[in-house]
Amino acid sequence: MKKLINNPDNVVRESLEGMALAYPDLIKVDFDPHFIYRADAPIPGKVALVSGGGSGHEPMHSGFVGMGMLDAACPGEIFTSPTPDQMLEAIKRVNSGVGVLNIVKNYSGDVMNFEMAAELAYSEGIPVFNSLIDDDVAVKDSLYTQGRRGVGTTVLAEKICGAAAEQGYNLQQLAELCRRVNLNGRSMGMALTSCTTPAKGSPTFDLSEAEIEVGIGIHGEPGRQRMSIKSADEITEMLALSIIEDSAYQRTVREWNQQQGEWVDRELIDSPFEQGDSVLAFVNGMGGTPLSELYIVYRKLAEICEKKGLKIVRNFVGSYITSLEMQGCSITLLKMDDELIKYWDAPVKTPCWRWGI
Template sequence: MKKLINKVEDVIVEQMQGMAAAHPNLKINLEPKYIVRNEATKKGKVVIISGGGSGHEPMHGGFVGEGMLDAACPGEVFTSPTPDQMYECAKAVENGGGVLFLVKNYTGDVMNFEMAAEMLNSEGIETQNILIDDDVAVKDSLYTAGRRGVGTTVIMEKIVGAAAEAGYNLEECAKLARKVNSRGRSMGMALTSCTVPAAGKPNFEIDEDEIEIGVGIHGEPGRKRIAHTSADEITAILTNAILEDEDYTRDLNEWDIESSGWKKTSLTSESFKSGDKMIAMVNSLGSTPVSELYAVYRKLDEICTEKKISLVRNLVGAYITALDMQGCSVTLVRADEEILKFWDSPVNTPGLRWGK
């Protein structure tokens, strides 16, 4: 293992300290660990918080700032943060508008965020959890019940963060987050494994002439392992899996203020069709150079154009990574006027910046 680290046990703390030193608009807390904006939350504003295992940077800490997240909780590498982290983080930034947790669909994250929401709601701090489950590769995995939460997380954090900045209340932010999730689909692939510092060896074994199609962001297996092939063929496999994904409905577990408990609702995601407008993200899983990502975007655009689907906004780069994994993911989110309005709104975070 060759990595730029000192002691394995200090990896997360030192990375957080470096982030705070590089970005004075952020403030860190080390016990428990969380990252917040340096300025106090505006009275009555909904605070948008996310988090998860470290190793996926810039997500989530790199998306804390104006127009995006108010705070983020980093767990250990590929390990969910604890309920206490999320509770203390929310208490540090909440200022009368309530809390919206954006939660990737991994079993540990779901359970721990629900526990944090219960604690906050019991104290009269209105809190809601929104699940992200956009990975079309597998219906269930070693880490999840249902689809995994991946690239749509970044797009949701931007759009819902901007809506909260603009004055949306908690229910309006939650409704918008559900809409983004229902319109987002992703799929990834790996050329190589990644190495978790504490393990000191690759997370999984893959031969030099093989690639994993549908890999998860922790190295979970995907749909299939195939012989290495061209960038165009790989892009076509990922894109067609997304575009051909059928309508699907799943249960949601959301906090009900009136009954002070969790209630089941359902959400249906409609398949994509000709005439749709999309926000597209071609994402590096850590070690794939931007030059190769543009080759993927070229083929993605070609396939979508053939199907009369327009890519009206895009991100190309490393936004949700898996440490040093070589590979990429493709995310498409069907856009409308509301989504594009908040996508285009100014943002100023370490990982995403535009506008004023």
């Protein structure tokens, strides 16, 4: 293993220390427990957005704290969910009194700990809502999750909902918007190589030079199938068609009822992509993929969308939700409307994402 680290046990803390020194005008970091928050938080009258998850997926979520996106992010250890006390302290730090929206990827640890944090925040009088992201079409159930995994749509939801929060959306409006982004988004990824966690010091899984894993999770969870390596066009077609031709997906989500002070189950169902839909096309690198290769994937994706009657109205290419140094990519398509386009285009200023400023 070759990594630019000191002690494997200190990777997350030292990385956060570096971020705090690099962007003192944008973020601050608490170290007991760990969380990152906007330097100007709390913002009076603004609903705060909080997210988090295991480290190793940067720049998500820590790189997205700032104007137009998250108010706070809770980084766990590598590929390990943050703890409820991290989440609670982050919620309390950024709450301005009008509520907090937690954006939660559908992994068992994240879901359980954010639920505990929401209950604790509610007990302290903080209005809070947990919004789930479960957009991975690869498998229905996988390691660390019940139901579809939360992947690329998470990044898009943080951008769109963050912009809406800046414009004064209340907690209920933001929760509905985040829910709609999730239902309109679908993703799927693949890996050319494994990654190596600092603590383990060896590849997370075995993948020969002649193999790829299609439908991989961002922690190295198994995908749909392992196969012989294919061309970029063939891989893109497998991912894109799996997304575009995915049927309606029904799920049951637990949501916090502010009035009753308890969790309630809600049945949700998304709708498949249809000819004539406007979409945002997101080609994401898994951490070790050159940008030139991602553009090759986007080239084929644009061709497929055109043939399927989908109009790409916005695009996004780069490594924004990673798996350490894994080589591979994921594709996300998000069905767009005027409201989503408006908030996608809105200004943002974070350590790793800036435009319109």
